[in-house]
Amino acid sequence: MARYDSCLTRVLELLAAPGKTSRPITADSDLAGELGLSSIDVMEVIEQIEDEFDLSFPLNALSGIRTAGDLARTVADLTG
């Protein structure tokens, strides 16, 4: 849980970076529908996560990611 929390904190920071979205972001925010992020935006965030956490993010995991919380949970699993 602690790992998830720290991952979520960082994911929310990255999603809130300038140019991504101006809308408020929570763990439940839908990346595409609610935040209006494109697939390119999401992949840019994932590349930043890969560098910071030194991991490779399988594309297969993308299909299960709808919200910021889903993304943080996947990162926590990959670093576990």
Add this chain to the structure above:
Amino acid sequence: MNRLLQKFTPMAEVRAELDALGIRPFGAVTEKILSSTEAIVDGRRVILAGTNNYLGLTFDPECIAAAQRALAEQGTGTTGSRMANGTFADHVALEQELAAFYGRRHAIVFSTGFSATMGMGATLAGPGDVVLLDADSHASIYDGVRLGGAEVIRFRHSDAANLERRLERLGERAADALVIVEGIYSMLGDRAPLAEIARLKERHDFCLMVDEAHSLGVLGAHGRGLAEAAGVEDAVDFVVGTFSKSLGSIGGYCVSNRPELEAIRFSIRSYIFTASPSPSVIASTRVALRHLRERPHLREQLWRNAERLYAGLAGLGFTLGPEPGPVVAVRLEDRATALRWWPELLERGVYVNLVVPPASPSTFSLLRCSVGAAHTDDQIDRIVDAFASLRNGA
């Protein structure tokens, strides 16, 4: 059903936007094809500067005559799979000629380039395997490896160091990984860093597949593609490609020295469960492959034209792909400008490809040009002039 169809709303909105602008960039109708470099498109006579017709062979008299003969003698189609009734003597002959051209022992001919690349990706790597692919890979590569069920990891475009880091993370699994790159990337026209990737293979011993779709007939002393140009053909386990660019027809192939390719052949669903290429297609492809081998001046002319176009557009101050080549992509940060300029180029007598996100590699849009050996200096200059007038009027 509403939810099923709702996901198409954003695409329908794009279509409506284009309709409102009165343009049809995605599916422009070629009303009459005049030659390998000119046509009537949407009512205008235009120079074709976006057709990937790199050697200009689509109207070659020998290719046409061979296709006509095959049509008369063998009929309009095979009506069956390569695995059933669809393997004619000419399919086998083309496979032998491709193998000889590449100096490899085995070759498979597919009905399209997409089915070759997609099929090989889907079949080589399955559940439990891992695939590393360049982020800018063609849709057929992405679709194939996803279909196969392997773990799919993308590395940053043409970044061998990023690939290396990912191989290191895999540990012992790297030795069983499949790495896929392209000879020339279709959107920006740049090449994979294949010599560096071949050096990584010496350390990690992965399986390497190179898609030479845009580099067949373009790169290498004999036109075999990037692997030949980079001097690393021995490091490449599987070469895939298409007949629909330099060879001016349609179809795809895979060549390899790996004896397993003959077993893989019987496992590729996109090879088994589709009709084989029509005899006329195979006949023209065989002649085009012979021309590719026997007419190196076509490749030389292609490069003169590519460098003339690249230099002309660079001289106008446009941001282009990183290196000259038959694909010369004008990069525009503003999508609205790209949408406005595409029909204006058509009005000025030049057809190019419009590429907007998400089809482009990032957030920018492209007016993607491609040239061939058949373009004249005058045509290239008119393409450059059309861009210049847009620049001046912008």
